[in-house]
Amino acid sequence: MTSVLPEPQPTDRLESEAEFPRHPFDRWDDDKLREECGVYGVIGVADAAQFVALGLHALQHRGQEAGGIVTHNFGTGFHSARRFGYVRDNFTSTRLMETLPGGLAIGHVRYSTAGSKGRTEIRDVQPFFGEFSMGGAAIAHNGNITNAEALRRELIDRGSIFQSSSDSECIIHLMARSLQRDIPERMKDALRRVEGAFSVVAMTRTKLIGVRDPLGVRPLVLGRLGDAWILSSETCALDIVGAQFVREIEPGEMVVISADSGVKSYHPFEPRPPRFCIFEHVYFSRPDSIQSGRSVYETRRQIGVELAREAPVDADLVCPVPDSGTPAAIGFSHESGIPYGMGIIRNQYMGRTFIEPTEQIRNMGVRLKLNVNRALISGKRVILVDDSVVRGTTSRKIKEMILDAGAAEVHFRIASPPTAWPCFYGVDTPQREKLLAATMTEEEMREHLAVNSLKFISLDGLYRAVGEAGGRNPDRPQYCDACFSGEYPVEPADMIQRGFKLKTAAE
Incomplete structure (x- = not known):
């Protein structure tokens, strides 16, 4: 192996929490x-x-807590900046962007799931950087490593020193211990040890690398802009720079991109039937993105159509809970023939208005971000269409606001099945006992929310909406739907070690 002089470490001289405090992201x-x-x-x-x-x-919708960028410039090496808060509040500064030169870069926006809970340190913000004998590499990871605790214990026992609480840092340490001769091969070695869900974007001095886990749980797409290549979690982020969508990175595929050689594809994992996260279609992805070859907006509209067929109700108005319930409400209205109306208006600037709210302001809760259109709601039998019910706290507050505005009846229609199981693949889910659907039947949830009716789309109905005409194949599910079904395609090893109980035959 040829040794080279180490390149400069990423420049983090501006990254103090005192200078860059946390942004109050959607805390209500x-x-x-x-x-x-x-x-x-x-x-x-x-x-x-x-x-x-x-x-x-x-x-930004995929993570509002923090963001980071790493670049490489052939004259000055690697550079980085990591900040708490929104991209618009940090990475629009000329002073900051001038510290990130180069024609190769990766970035990450974060909402924490694994690692530090409730308080993220700047050291947890990605991309992470490692210096190897053949040069430096940076890595950004979307997903969750379900055996990270076991890997971390093993690596620490062997002398690794961790700088963060993030599960993603395990990949860097596994790469450091690989005996392979180049960084892409070391990454293959590392990711073969990893369990769970991951879409990885990484960079060396000369290469951009993208990898998807064997099941393809988390998304990753490839785009092109002239001679430039782009990797992104969603197609909407190709549109913003005018890039052309080329294709999705396949489940279990690694692409290595260089200016000289273009895109080279590898398949370092044993092939498995794909299990893309079905909740990307329901909520996570932006409606103007394409996922699994389908328009996310059209899928959500079709969910509303299926809901209207499965759970009709006599009412006067179909109203979305903004913004994620809007396409499903449009589909519900079209299929049912009940008029659609914007009965709830979202305040798009709430987060920037109340930087440090008083306790009195905080207790206003959902009213800070949503307001009822009284003139439209008063006297009406209202169908509220929302994407999900998790704890039920917000649903109860919205119902109270609708009734306070003079609604005659309130009916909830939910564009996903009951969320009864936590996700261990990169979604911040409460403990199972805090999920309303884990402890209550649908009728008990209706009574808890105190609404006239409550209906969820069935799992088969959701599958039909995403294009599976025959519904869900119970013997070989086409998507990861563990949060609804309790059937985990990758065993959550760390959580089982902690005492988590998998679904039993009786359930």
Whole structure:
């Protein structure tokens, strides 16, 4: 193996929490499942960091807690910046962007799932960087490693020193211990040890690398802009820079992209039937993205159509819970013939208005972000269409607001099956006992929410909406739907070690 002089470590001289405090991201909305992150990478443009910042802005819905960018410049080496808060509040600064030169860059937006809970340190913000004998490499990871605790114990016992609480750092340490001669081969070695779900975007001095786990649980797409290549969690982040969508990275595929050789494809894992996360279609992905060859918007509209067929109700108005319930409400209205109306209006600027709210303001809860259109609601029998019910806290508050505005009846229609099981593949899910559907029947949930009716789309109905005409194949499910079915395609080893009980035959 040829040794080279180590390149400069990423420049983190501005990354103090005192100088860059946390952004108060949606702290009032505690009743939604949270995606943990989005990843983005660019090779072959003059100012790659500018393109990555735009891509991360388009992926902001996948993580609002923090973001980071790493670049490489042949004259000055690697550079990085990591910040708490929104992309628009950090990576639009000329002063900051001038510290990120180079034609190769990757980036990450984060909402924490594994590692530090409740308080993320700057050291947990990705991309992570490692210096190897053949040069440096940075890595950004979307997903969750279900055997991370076991890997971390093993690596620490062998002398590894961890700098963060993130499960993603295990990949860097596994790469460091590989005996392979180049970084892509070391990454293959490392990822073969990893269990769970991952879409990885990484970079060396000359290469952009993308990898998807063997089941393809988390998304990753390839785009092109002239001679430049782009990797992204979603197609909407290709659109923002004017790039052409080329294709999805296949489950279990690794692509290695260089300016000289273009895209080379490898398949380092044993092939398995794919199990893409079905909740990407329901909630996580932006409606203007394409996932699994389907328009996310059209899928959500079709979910509303299926809901109207499965759970009709006599009412005067179909109203979405903004913004994620809107396409399903449109589909429900079209199929049922009941008029659609914006009965609830979202305040898009709530997060920037109340930087440090008083306790009195905080107790206003959901009213900070949603307001009822009284003139439309008063006297009506209202169908509220939402994407999911997790704890039920927000649903109860919205119901109370609708009744306070003079609604005659309130009916909930939910565009996903009951969320009864936690996700261990990269979604921030409460403990199972805190999930309403884990402890109550549908009728008990209706009584708990105190609404006139409550109906969820069936699992088969959801599968039909995403294009599976025959519904769900119980012997070989086409998607990962563990949060609804309790059937985990990858055994959550760490959680089982902690005492988590898998679904029994009786359940």
